[in-house]
Amino acid sequence: MSEIESADVVVIGGGVAGVSAALRAVELGAKTFLVERAELGGQCLHRGLYAIKTALMRLEALKESAAGSASPDVAGLFQTVKTAANNISAQWEQNLEKRKVQVLKGTGSLVGGGKILVQGAEGERLIQSPKTILALGSAPKEDPLIPFDGETVFSAEEIFEFQELPKNILIQGANRCGIELAALLNQLGSRVFLNDEGSRLLPGRDPDLGLFLEEQMKKRKIKSLLNKKISSVFKNAGALDVNLETGIKFSTDAMILCRANKANSEALQGTGIDLGEEGEVWVNEFMETTFKGTYAVGSLTGRERDPLLSEEEGRAAAQNALGKVTPLDSKQTPYLLHSNSPIASVGVVCAEAHHYGFQAVEGKCDLSKLDFALAKGEVVGWMKIVGDKSSKKIIGAHLCGPGAHEALHLAALAIRKGLSVKDFAEMTCDWPSPFLGLKKAARSCWGKLMKPR
Ligand SMILES: Cc1cc2nc3c(=O)[nH]c(=O)nc-3n(C[C@H](O)[C@H](O)[C@H](O)COP(=O)(O)OP(=O)(O)OC[C@H]3O[C@@H](n4cnc5c(N)ncnc54)[C@H](O)[C@@H]3O)c2cc1C
Numbered sequence: 001m002s003e004i005e006s007a008d009v010v011v012i013g014g015g016v017a018g019v020s021a022a023l024r025a026v027e028l029g030a031k032t033f034l035v036e037r038a039e040l041g042g043q044c045l046h047r048g049l050y051a052i053k054t055a056l057m058r059l060e061a062l063k064e065s066a067a068g069s070a071s072p073d074v075a076g077l078f079q080t081v082k083t084a085a086n087n088i089s090a091q092w093e094q095n096l097e098k099r100k101v102q103v104l105k106g107t108g109s110l111v112g113g114g115k116i117l118v119q120g121a122e123g124e125r126l127i128q129s130p131k132t133i134l135a136l137g138s139a140p141k142e143d144p145l146i147p148f149d150g151e152t153v154f155s156a157e158e159i160f161e162f163q164e165l166p167k168n169i170l171i172q173g174a175n176r177c178g179i180e181l182a183a184l185l186n187q188l189g190s191r192v193f194l195n196d197e198g199s200r201l202l203p204g205r206d207p208d209l210g211l212f213l214e215e216q217m218k219k220r221k222i223k224s225l226l227n228k229k230i231s232s233v234f235k236n237a238g239a240l241d242v243n244l245e246t247g248i249k250f251s252t253d254a255m256i257l258c259r260a261n262k263a264n265s266e267a268l269q270g271t272g273i274d275l276g277e278e279g280e281v282w283v284n285e286f287m288e289t290t291f292k293g294t295y296a297v298g299s300l301t302g303r304e305r306d307p308l309l310s311e312e313e314g315r316a317a318a319q320n321a322l323g324k325v326t327p328l329d330s331k332q333t334p335y336l337l338h339s340n341s342p343i344a345s346v347g348v349v350c351a352e353a354h355h356y357g358f359q360a361v362e363g364k365c366d367l368s369k370l371d372f373a374l375a376k377g378e379v380v381g382w383m384k385i386v387g388d389k390s391s392k393k394i395i396g397a398h399l400c401g402p403g404a405h406e407a408l409h410l411a412a413l414a415i416r417k418g419l420s421v422k423d424f425a426e427m428t429c430d431w432p433s434p435f436l437g438l439k440k441a442a443r444s445c446w447g448k449l450m451k452p453r
């Protein structure tokens with residue numbers, strides 16, 4: 001091993017969370033190392049939500065092209081997804097190097113005294129750093145009763161290895177990954193069942209968004225089995241016989257487990273970093289672990305999140321590590337779901353706003369009533385703006401249907417910048433623009449805010 005090198009910040013793990021942390025750290029002038037043992041981009045880019053999204057986008061483009069009527073070539077599509085992920089990963093690496101992040105290929109570990117050991121194909125390196133950001137990610141969690149077998153029971157990560165799709169697929173877990181995967185597999189022609197023990201889709205979000213999603217899935221013939229626990233699964237001649245606790249029995253060709261992942265924290269045992277029952281690293285709102293100078297971000301911290309939040313956490317951790325103290329307000333991070341119809345949300349939900357000290361009212365615009373809907377043909381969706389009675393500021397936006405993803409970014413910026421509902425109500429919009437729905441929702445909200453109590 002060569003001599004000890006020094007750094008201001010070492011980030012271990014090059015998924016979305018780690019890359020974002022490293023980029024923010026160099027931006028703040030820190031000498032930064034990023035250690036990655038496999039491909040930059042992590043689970044999300046290569047086998048997770050970015051990959052699912054890439055496949056959905058490619059399918060959409062295919063449908064719009066002349067070849068759209070032919071049934072899609074699954075193996076070809078998944079190969080395209082892998083190629084796109086590798087290209088993005090290579091671009092990230094170039095960008096990191098251009099911005100002067102030193103990318104080290106190898107496995108990083110904490111060896112005490114602020115030292116990080118990197119073991120790679122080219123040997124070992126030892127780096128001394130006052131600040132370490134752990135972005136080790138997570139991996140699919142196996143159910144001991146239904147182990148992954150590569151034949152009928154799979155993790156979501158494995159679908160991109162499929163050469164052809166099973167006719168019937170049961171997705172277990174209606175989290176973000178399960179929902180987006182259901183949309184993809186349905187569009188590729190499989191008959192999809194989506195099962196979850198929870199009683200509604202998108203818990204924690206505006207309840208009407210969950211209902212909208214359920215309706216859209218029904219239209220697409222995706223069968224949602226909510227509030228239902230699987231009691232047993234038996235292999236039967238290359239298929240699976242599934243029994244639900246409610247007594248429902250059915251057979252499926254394959255099952256994909258989309259439950260919460262398990263944190264990659266095995267190597268952190270005994271380092272002084274406190275872990276939760278599921279191995280997740282405990283952090284405070286500054287992304288600090290219980291071990292001084294060490295931060296943790298992304299899915300390593302266990303909470304169910306999406307890549308945008310992982311990215312925000314990376315930025316926040318780098319800022320906090322370098323003395324620009326910024327607590328993370330996860331409510332300000334936009335949430336965009338790529339299902340059969342766009343769903344997007346940011347800020348607080350009206351019914352829960354009082355928990356955050358707000359007195360909330362909401363205004364809604366039905367998109368089907370807008371001029372552009374009549375011009376375009378069938379448009380289904382709505383936009384809601386939540387305002388606070390005392391400050392008159394926008395504190396939430398919940399949107400679905402055409403334009404929801406585009407419009408959400410404006411709403412997220414408005415919340416971050418403390419704009420008032422009136423600012424939105426007075427916005428000038430072109431008539432076919434998705435922002436018109438936001439404006440109308442804000443007008444309705446403003447009317448209610450101005451009503452005497
Ligand atoms: C099936 C499925 C389930 C999901 N479940 C969750 C979930 O439960 N929670 C959640 O937050 N998000 C989940 N997601 C969403 C998404 O994948 C993550 O939010 C996102 O990938 C998190 O990014 P990350 O950077 O934290 O981790 P990752 O994308 O996993 O990246 C971590 C990176 O660290 C590298 N690494 C790990 N250990 C070391 C080491 N010692 N040295 C060097 N490199 C190392 C890995 O190779 C990897 O590239 C899930 C996605 C899917 C597809």
